[in-house]
Amino acid sequence: MNMSNTERLILSNQYDILAKLNPEQAAVYQRASAIIERGYCLQILELEKSFGHLDLTTCQEVIATLELHHALAISWGNLDLVTQQEINASRLTFNGYSRSQESELADYVCFLLEVDKRFPELKCPCDELSSDIAMRDKYQRMLMVWRQCPRQYKLSIQEIRNILAA
Incomplete structure (x- = not known):
């Protein structure tokens, strides 16, 4: 992170303010303030990691994955009851991403669901x-x-099976 001295001062002051506003996290903010103020490059890289970054393609992939699960639910719901019995409804559930291995993706899903209020289903x-x-x-x-699939929101039972088996 390349910052001018002015930017470093502003960010350091913001961390100082956060330390006063959140006494339970004060030590974390005071540490960050000192890192920025003194320009410790190695630790600044550590702070950068907390910002995260998902590129456009990855964001679109996550949204498409949620749309896929929406399409599976709609398509399964449109099947007759006898055909629905062929696939357990729980297999259509979106399980999320691994918090330990895919935390940025999991965080983006939470942003889409809780902040953007997308995919209420x-x-x-x-x-x-x-x-x-x-x-x-x-x-x-x-x-x-x-x-x-030619009709992505009107999937047949076989198309649903193929998607789940992928």
Whole structure:
């Protein structure tokens, strides 16, 4: 992070203000203030990590994954009851991303659901949306199969099976 002395002073002052406003986190903010003020490059890189960054393509992929799960739910709901019995409804549930391995993706999902209020049909609090294993590769395979379907929101039982098996 390249900052001018003025920018460093402003950011350091903001950390000092945060320390006063949040006494329980004061030590963390005071440390950050000292790092910025004194220009410790190694620790500044550590602070940068907390900002996170998802590029446009990754954001679009996460949104597409949520749309995919929305399409699965709609398509399954449009099937007759006998056909619905062929697939357990719980298999259509969006499990989220692994908090330990895909935290930026999990955080973005929470932003989309809680801040942007998108995908209200995913009636699951963010703290429950965490997979025990990394899911990105699985979701990418599912997206590839879904994108090949001619009617993405009117999937047949076989198309649903193929997506889930990807």
